[in-house]
Amino acid sequence: MTQWEVVIGIETHAQLATVSKIFSGASTAFGAEPNTQACAVDLALPGVLPVLNRKAVDCAIRFGLAIGARVAEKSVFERKNYFYPDLPKGYQISQFELPVVQGGSLTVQVGSGDKTYEKTINLTRAHLEEDAGKSLHEDFHGKSGIDLNRAGTPLLEIVTEPDMRSSDEAVAYARALHALVRWIGICDGNMQEGSFRCDANVSVRPKGQAEFGTRREIKNLNSFRFLKEAIDYEVHWQINEIEEGRKIRQATVLFDPDSGETRMMRSKEDAHDYRYFPDPDLLPLVISSEWIGEVKEDMWELPNDRKSRFEREYGLSSYDASLLNTNYDIGNYFEGVVLHALVSGERIGTELSKLAANWVINEVSAKMNQEGDGHPMWKFGVSSETLGHLLRRMREGVIGAKTAKELFTEFWEEARANNYAHHGGHPGKVDELVETRGLKQISDTGAIEALVDEVLTANPGNVAEFKAGKEKAFNALVGQVMKVAKGKANPQQVNELLKKKLAG
Amino acid sequence: MSLTLEQVQRIALLARIEISETEAQTTRGHLNGIFELIEQMQAVDTRGVEPMAHAQELSQRLRADVVGEPDRRAAYQAVAPETEAGLYLVPKVIE
Numbered sequence: 001m002t003q004w005e006v007v008i009g010i011e012t013h014a015q016l017a018t019v020s021k022i023f024s025g026a027s028t029a030f031g032a033e034p035n036t037q038a039c040a041v042d043l044a045l046p047g048v049l050p051v052l053n054r055k056a057v058d059c060a061i062r063f064g065l066a067i068g069a070r071v072a073e074k075s076v077f078e079r080k081n082y083f084y085p086d087l088p089k090g091y092q093i094s095q096f097e098l099p100v101v102q103g104g105s106l107t108v109q110v111g112s113g114d115k116t117y118e119k120t121i122n123l124t125r126a127h128l129e130e131d132a133g134k135s136l137h138e139d140f141h142g143k144s145g146i147d148l149n150r151a152g153t154p155l156l157e158i159v160t161e162p163d164m165r166s167s168d169e170a171v172a173y174a175r176a177l178h179a180l181v182r183w184i185g186i187c188d189g190n191m192q193e194g195s196f197r198c199d200a201n202v203s204v205r206p207k208g209q210a211e212f213g214t215r216r217e218i219k220n221l222n223s224f225r226f227l228k229e230a231i232d233y234e235v236h237w238q239i240n241e242i243e244e245g246r247k248i249r250q251a252t253v254l255f256d257p258d259s260g261e262t263r264m265m266r267s268k269e270d271a272h273d274y275r276y277f278p279d280p281d282l283l284p285l286v287i288s289s290e291w292i293g294e295v296k297e298d299m300w301e302l303p304n305d306r307k308s309r310f311e312r313e314y315g316l317s318s319y320d321a322s323l324l325n326t327n328y329d330i331g332n333y334f335e336g337v338v339l340h341a342l343v344s345g346e347r348i349g350t351e352l353s354k355l356a357a358n359w360v361i362n363e364v365s366a367k368m369n370q371e372g373d374g375h376p377m378w379k380f381g382v383s384s385e386t387l388g389h390l391l392r393r394m395r396e397g398v399i400g401a402k403t404a405k406e407l408f409t410e411f412w413e414e415a416r417a418n419n420y421a422h423h424g425g426h427p428g429k430v431d432e433l434v435e436t437r438g439l440k441q442i443s444d445t446g447a448i449e450a451l452v453d454e455v456l457t458a459n460p461g462n463v464a465e466f467k468a469g470k471e472k473a474f475n476a477l478v479g480q481v482m483k484v485a486k487g488k489a490n491p492q493q494v495n496e497l498l499k500k501k502l503a504g
Numbered sequence: 505m506s507l508t509l510e511q512v513q514r515i516a517l518l519a520r521i522e523i524s525e526t527e528a529q530t531t532r533g534h535l536n537g538i539f540e541l542i543e544q545m546q547a548v549d550t551r552g553v554e555p556m557a558h559a560q561e562l563s564q565r566l567r568a569d570v571v572g573e574p575d576r577r578a579a580y581q582a583v584a585p586e587t588e589a590g591l592y593l594v595p596k597v598i599e
Contacts, residue, residue: 018569025572034590035581039573043580055569076557077564083520085594098557135597145591273518278557286563 002243003207006235007215008170008200009162012177013155014187015131015195016059022130022154023050023093030193038133038148044088049281052077056154059186060100060128061287061295063156066184066302067123069104071292077128077282080274085146086133094157096276099127100285101156107304108176109322110169116319121173122161129155156186162201162212167231171224174198175326176303178224183303183328197222202234204242213238214248218255218262230255234262306331314338314353323361333384334360340388340427343396355391363405367412381415381424382408389427399434400441402487407433443490445497448481451489452497455480466502474498505543506536 021028024041041048064071076098079091104123109116133148158177164170178196181187189196203215218234221227233255238248253262301309303325310321310331324334337356338348346352367381387408394404411425434440442448456463459480465473481494512532516523523531577590586593 020569020571020573025567025570027571027573033577035577035592036575036590037573038580039576040580045580051567052564053569054566057566074563081518085592085597136591137596140588140591140593142596143586143593144596145588146594147591275518280558282558283560283562283564284557 004204004235004239005207005209006165006167006231007162007203007205007212008164008167008231009215010160010164010170010173010201011199012158012174013131013197013199014158014177014181014189016056016154016156016186017188018053018055018059018154020053021152022053022056022128024152026152028153030190032149034145034147035149038151042088042133042148042152044090050093050279052282052285053154056128057100057285057287058295059154060126060156061292062184062186062299063126063158063181064101064104065292065296065299066180067101067104067106067126069123069126070102071287072098072100072102073287073289074098075100075127075285075287077279077285078276079279080129080276082272082274084132084135085144086135086148086151088133088148088151092130092132093279093282094129094276095127098284099125100287101126106173106176106180108169108172109319110166110172113319116322119163119169119172121163121169124159124161126156126158129157131155156181162203167228167235170200170231171228174224174227179327180303184299191222194222198227200227200231200234202231202238203248204235204238213242214250216248216250216262217252219252219265221255226255226257229257229260230262233260237262300328303328310334314348314357315350316353316357320354320357320361323365324357329380330360330364333364333380336384337388337391340385341391341395342388343392352391352395355395356388359387359391363408367409371416379420381412381420383423383426385427386411386423386425386430389430393430393434397441397443397490399439400488400491403434403439403441407439438488440488441490442485442488443493445493448485448489448493448497451481451484452494452501455484456501463502474502477502505539507532507539 015028016022018028020026021042024039026039026042027037029037041050061071063069075095077093078096080094080096081091083090101123102125104126105120106123107118107120110119111117131150131153133146133151136145136147138145160173164173178189178191181196182189187195191197198221200218200221201215202218203213205211205213216234216238218230221230234253241248252265254265255262307318307321307325310316310324311318314321316324324331334356337360338353341352341356342348364380364382364387390399390404390408393399394401399407407425407430411423411429414424415422416424442451455477459477462473462476462480466477477498478491478494481498482489482491485494509528509532512528512535513523516528516531581587581590581592584592
């Protein structure tokens with residue numbers, strides 16, 4: 001039985017967060033009436049000239065810096081020639097021989113829990129180009145309708161080396177890239193609207209073989225789930241073809257989410273021959289080191305830098321630190337929680353950091369996941385100030401963990417009920433509710449002792465069982481005390497006192 | 505280097521230019537003339553000379569990211585052969 005190795009490279013088109021197009025002053029806003037945002041340049045009317053949008057270049061520089069790539073001092077726009085009605089010029093302005101971003105890499109976490117491993121994906125390049133329009137093939141009396149609003153929208157095409165070896169690695173890369181482009185603010189990452197779409201080049205080869213197999217390219221995958229399903233199907237199909245004695249032929253394929261299958265769009269024979277050449281309408285793009293320096297000044301701490309800092313400063317595990325860096329907002333939130341959970345005079349320590357990390361990773365993420373994919377990650381139902389304050393009161397012994405969780409849930413539900421228009425609860429509200437509802441934990445030793453005595457007297461059976469060596473009886477007694485205390489007794493103190501009394 | 509007739513016909517197809525056999529022959533002559541000229545130029549030693557992407561020694565001017573184009577769809581569509589529901593209509597294309 002041959003052992004197969006999967007080889008995957010990914011090309012991503014990220015729509016850049018500009019308000020106007022890459023070569024014209026038309027708007028890039030999504031969802032406008034057809035052709036109301038297609039100006040003379042986008043329509044390729046005679047005599048028009050493209051003028052490059054500075055912000056698009058700025059985004060490319062930002063990306064290059066974020067992945068540790070070389071930002072080319074000089075790069076060149078070229079014409080990629082092909083005929084299609086949604087491309088009125090007969091060519092797409094793109095970059096070919098001298099792209100603006102060269103090299104770089106992205107280190108990603110693959111898998112979850114104990115099986116997590118780190119993998120570095122090398123990038124070949126990233127280049128600036130314009131998007132095409134849209135063709136609508138519904139019936140217009142046997143004709144196609146063309147909407148050129150999208151024509152000329154700035155894209156950054158990000159190309160990896162064939163470094164990924166499984167669909168899981170491909171998805172981990174795509175997710176990390178998606179988080180990164182949003183993190184550095186160059187793309188809104190909206191996959192439904194097509195702002196972030198992936199093509200996957202997939203091939204298989206017998207394990208140990210040096211040469212790559214023949215690849216097929218799966219086009220336009222606009223969700224992480226489709227990316228995984230399409231690759232898994234394609235790999236299975238390719239292995240099956242080879243094992244049945246057929247050869248893989250280079251081709252471009254489309255993924256059909258309904259059937260879960262890939263099907264051929266065009267073979268290599270009728271593949272395009274784009275005849276690239278430098279666009280005479282555009283001069284070389286020169287990026288000075290001063291410009292790169294300005295962009296660098298303006299950039300936030302990057303995901304991997306912040307991950308290392310979280311491990312170093314907060315003493316978090318690599319896994320927790322990476323979960324808290326899946327996007328910019330969640331890490332910020334975590335740091336806010338820690339600050340507000342500090343008891344006066346206290347300095348940040350590992351116990352607090354770990355507690356805050358657990359709450360953010362488990363409780364906060366769980367609430368967000370309940371909302372499904374549609375939940376915008378930056379919409380927290382409870383502010384970091386409020387959660388931090390809850391944890392502070394818990395750490396001070398004012399409230400128990402159970403109460404903290406209940407209040408947190410109540411606040412979050414309040415935010416959900418108003419569709420996340422504002423946060424649920426606030427720090428003052430925590431103290432107010434603790435007071436008015438009498439949620440204060442009983443930590444007074446005398447009071448707890450009285451409760452313990454009461455329970456011991458009332459449950460001689462459990463006491464006898466415990467003395468006979470039944471561990472379970474101890475838990476039953478703890479439960480009884482908590483019941484009598486209406487859940488408000490400090491569980492640690494209850495445990496200690498019970499142990500002391502039973503031993504005595 | 506010189507082109508075959510087949511290559512000329514392939515280029516014509518890619519450029520969506522319909523040419524007859526005679527025209528293809530003539531064009532082949534023209535194109536091969538250009539290749540001869542290029543061959544002559546290649547005799548010049550250009551080692552150490554940075555290739556130019558443009559005939560002018562200038563760099564690209566940039567514009568600020570500002571929306572400056574109003575909606576002029578009505579005017580543009582007035583000169584289009586056929587439109588419907590705001591779309592430009594073209595002969596059906598399905599790849």
